Amino acid sequence: MRQAIYNIIDTKNSNNTIGKYYNAIMLLTIGLSLLPLTIKANHEWKYDIDNITSFLFLIDYLLRFSTADFHLKKGKASFLYYPFTPLALIDLLCLSPSLLLWNNSLKLLKIIRLTRMLRLFKIIRYSKNITIILNVLKKQKDSLIIVDVFALGYIFLSALIIFNVEPNTFPTFFDALYWATISLTTVGYGDIYAISAIGKLITMFSSLIGIAIVALPAGIITAGYMEEIRNHK
Amino acid sequence: MRQAIYNIIDTKNSNNTIGKYYNAIMLLTIGLSLLPLTIKANHEWKYDIDNITSFLFLIDYLLRFSTADFHLKKGKASFLYYPFTPLALIDLLCLSPSLLLWNNSLKLLKIIRLTRMLRLFKIIRYSKNITIILNVLKKQKDSLIIVDVFALGYIFLSALIIFNVEPNTFPTFFDALYWATISLTTVGYGDIYAISAIGKLITMFSSLIGIAIVALPAGIITAGYMEEIRNHK
Amino acid sequence: MRQAIYNIIDTKNSNNTIGKYYNAIMLLTIGLSLLPLTIKANHEWKYDIDNITSFLFLIDYLLRFSTADFHLKKGKASFLYYPFTPLALIDLLCLSPSLLLWNNSLKLLKIIRLTRMLRLFKIIRYSKNITIILNVLKKQKDSLIIVDVFALGYIFLSALIIFNVEPNTFPTFFDALYWATISLTTVGYGDIYAISAIGKLITMFSSLIGIAIVALPAGIITAGYMEEIRNHK
Amino acid sequence: MRQAIYNIIDTKNSNNTIGKYYNAIMLLTIGLSLLPLTIKANHEWKYDIDNITSFLFLIDYLLRFSTADFHLKKGKASFLYYPFTPLALIDLLCLSPSLLLWNNSLKLLKIIRLTRMLRLFKIIRYSKNITIILNVLKKQKDSLIIVDVFALGYIFLSALIIFNVEPNTFPTFFDALYWATISLTTVGYGDIYAISAIGKLITMFSSLIGIAIVALPAGIITAGYMEEIRNHK
Structure with a gap:
């Protein structure tokens, strides 16, 4: 029985028909749970949606917890390790706001709303495509760190000079x-920019040199991605 | 006789001299038919242009319909299938506003004007170059879908947080x-931007990470296009 | 004697020491001749600079004309053909404002000032580096035309819809x-942008799709340039 | 003894454990020394930080000077050459503001503050990653010069025409x-842009053509960087 449940909830197992439906429903639930965040007014149905989606997230969490030994393959110890894996922590954090909301503590409501946004990250579990891009980031990690440090350093230097x-x-x-970034x-929103002649001169130099540096991470990700799909073929 | 007409109107047949003239005239007609859309004032000649170009489009449509069996190679059934092919539907939609205009229903006029813009898509039929780019899009379809979903997801997440x-x-x-896009x-028009310190911080993070993600589709199209011309040589 | 002059003024002949000096002096003269265009006030010395540089351009033109047969290798006919080659026409156009200025016709002065800007194009003759980039443009000509037509078409379509x-x-x-470009x-200066919800929606779609299309020419030039330097090595 | 000091301060020697700590401390000192530049108010502790970091920089400078013969391998002459090497000059310039500050000459204070920013360049000495990017710039030097000259020339031409x-x-x-850059x-901040129709037309042409040219250096750096990491593997 627990083996059957695991086959359904395991996203890597793409041959399972019920599993596909389960995936689709959970993706829909994530989308639905984010809906109240996109509307300002305090409608009654926002709470209803939250209760329903939270209930589904709770069931999902319990199902995953109860089959942790199939997932981690560490026997009984799996149940101890599982709650501390990154995805399980996100799952728990996504649940917590709703659990707290039932106490209806008004003060905490605003901060709680933000943690609910983490539910979008749950999508990682249910979407194969995102894993390809995460794979590219993992492979190009070393390059990206160097280049990002360099880009951030350049932004810091530009900010230091103009300031x-x-x-x-x-x-x-x-x-x-903020201006440098x-x-x-x-x-270039135009909400803040150098006014003095020397400030404008610095802006010009900084832009001409800096754009190449700040564009490097984007270039690496694109090139890395192109290689990734070439290897897949 | 119908074979001769088909040889002229078939854009793939580039050896036909009259066909080339026909192509050039139709391209000119499309351009001419869009001219009234670029001027606000209600001149008399705008209706004249519309009548002339619509008449030419009608003839083109009838010619294509009458040679549908050469095009689809399905015998008599071709005449039944043809009106529902994508390009034939665009052709019909491009005709409809003019057909309706002769009734001069004022209320519908504005919406009708917009459908007339579809005529620009007719250019696909008469321009070989655009098919090369459409080919690139077709080959890179899978990658582009993943990357576009990712980019749209990132835009959605940024919007959700800032909101x-x-x-x-x-x-x-x-x-x-809108701000995130x-x-x-x-x-970065500068018509809407974060004002609070936390909002600016999110803008900075969102830009630094997101630009690489949103630039991915552009990178794939460029790389795909470069490969396409390399293969042609 | 005419052979010796030709060796000096021929920019392709990089072994000639006097030729190198001649090149450097002409580049300096071009720079100097543009200086009056960067200052608004009507100083006396602006006319002096113009007279001196125009005199040098006149000598350069006469020297090139008198050695046209070495350049075009068509015998006596070269002197007839030479004034109509593109670079000779630019040379003549660069001279004309100064020739006309001696008549001091005030009304034409403004338009004349603009033609003087063409002198910057004279730099092509004296700079080897620019020829490399022109070479890339020549090799990728076919691709660039397709892609540019597509980009301009997309800009036109976006403008048509928003208008x-x-x-x-x-x-x-x-x-x-202007807005679409x-x-x-x-x-995105922010001097003109859509205000209505439907206009903003079009802006979003247009940007997300269009940026890839408008960035294509830049991508092709970069890729073409990278290949060009790889072949040189 | 001097040999031991040299092993510690030499950044290329990555096996030395004490050397790694020395590196980390110097990087921290550079960061700390820049802190007063990021705050406007005149706090007491800003002078304290400056005194402490300057003292550490002074020691670093003396240690490097005293082991110059190990570094330059030119015997006694090394002590004469060393103060004029680029990195030693930066080190000295970074020290000078603090040396002058002890005289507390108020007028010079502003200019002195700027020279303090040079301390960020000291980071080059202590960061291996930056040397990879500097390596790319060195290898692509010839291309970058051509392309940069072309880009600057295009910016100059655009500015000349619009002006x-x-x-x-x-x-x-x-x-x-400034506008052209x-x-x-x-x-595109939007603080300055063409207003007249002809000015807008020039903006459109200039942007469409120029973006490819100004983006070339960024493309070359990205491509050069990709090759560099491919060779490292």
Whole structure:
């Protein structure tokens, strides 16, 4: 019996027809559980949705816990280890807001709403496609760390220079960091920018050099992804 | 006689001299038919252009319909199938506004104007170059779907977080989605952006990570296109 | 004697020491001749610079004309053909403003100033590096034309849709084209953008799809350039 | 004894355990020394931090100087050459503000603060990862120079045209250069943009063509970097 349940809930087992339905339902539940977060007004049905989806998440959690030994293959010890695996922790965190909501503590409500967003990460478990991209990130990890450190260093340097050159435009160093990030990613909202001639000169140099550096991680991920699909074929 | 007509209107048959002229004239007609859409004022000649181009489109449609058996190679049944092929449906939709305009129903006029834009898609039939790019999209379809789903998921997640963190800046969830799209594509008009410190922090993180993800589809299309021309040589 | 002059002014002949100096002086003269264009005020010395640089351009033109037979290798006919080669036409156009300035016709002055900018193109003759990039453009010509036509078509389609959906924001079709170009190249100044919900929705779709299309030419040039340097090694 | 010190401070010698701690401490000191630059208010502890970090930099400088013969391998002459090597000059420049601060000359304080930023470059000495990226830049040097000159030339040309076409929007040529840089890097703050129809037309052409040119350096660095890691494996 427990073997049959495990075959259904195990996402790697794509031959199981009931398993596919289970996957689809859980994906739908995740989507449904996020719906109340996209609306401001306090409708009654928002609580209903939350109760229903939380109940389904609870069942899912219990089913997974009860078949932990099939998943981790460590015998009885599996039940001890399982609650501390990353995906199980996310599952638990996704449940907690609803468990707390039944006490209806108003003050905590806002922070609780944010933790509910973690439910989107549950999608990792139910979506094969995301694992391909996570695989690329894992393979290119070393490169990405170097390049990201370099990009962040460049953003920090740009922010440091502009903050000391044009202190009137940038009230705090955080504003300078925000400016550097928005400029070097070429988003450029236009809410904050250098006004003085020397500040503009720094903006020009910083953009011309920095864009190449900040674009490096994107280039590596794209190239890594292209290789990944070439190998799959 | 019907064989001769088919040789002219068949765009794949590039050896036919009259066919080339026919192609050029139809491309010109499509361009001409879109001209009234680029001007606001209600000039008399706009209706004239519409009448002339619609008449040419009608003839084109009838010619194609009458040679459907050469095109689909299914005998008499071709005439039944043909009106439901994608390109024939576009052709019909492009005709409909003009057919309706002769009744001059004022209320529907605005919506009708929009359907006229579909005529631009008729260009697919008459332009060989576009088929190369459509070919790339077809070959990279699987990758593009994964990567697009991932990019849209990331945009959705960013919108969800900012909407709950800074509800005062974003009146509806749609505004948050708009902000996330405009930011992560690095367009960054500056009409909507986070104001609070926490909102700016999320903007920074979201941009630094998200740009790589949202740029992935562009990278795949470019790489796929480069391979396509390399294979052609 | 004419052979010796030709050896000096021929930019392909990089072994000639005097030729190198001649090249450097002409590059400097081009730079100097553009200097008056970067300053608004009407200083006396602007006319002096113009007279001196124009005199040097005139000598250069005469030297090139007198050795046209070495360059075109068509005997006496070379002198007839030479003035109509592209680079010779640019040389002549660069001279003309100065020749006309001696008449001091005030009305034409503004338009004349613009033709002077063509002098920057003279740099092509004196700079080897630019020829490498022009070479890439020549090799990838066919691809670039297809991709550019597609990109321009997409920009036109986006402009057409937004112009008909949100006529209040975009006074003329030119404004819609400007908006589409600035949005899809991700510059996004923020001087013009859709305000209505449907307009924003179109902006989102248009950006997500269009950026890949508009970025294609840049990708092809980069890839073509990488191949070019790989072949050189 | 001097040999032992050299083994510790030499960053290439990664087997030395004490050397690793020394490296980590110096990286921390650089970070700490930059902290006062990120805060505007004049706190007491800013001077304390500056004194402590400067003292550590001074010791580091003296240790490096005293082991210069091991580093440069030129015998006694090493002590004469060492202070003029690039990294030693940066080290000295980083020290100078603090040395001058003890005199507390108020007027010079602002300029001195900026030189302190050079300390970030000291990080080059202590970070292996940055050397990989510097290696890429070194290998692709020739390409990058060509492409950068071309990109800067294009920015200059765009600025020259817009400055003469729309002099009312751009007070000085510097403003035009700033506009061209911010537009072609697609940052597009929206603080300065063409207003006239002809100016907008130039913006459109300039963006469509220029983005490919200005993006070339970024493409070369990414491709060069990908090759570098492929060779390492």
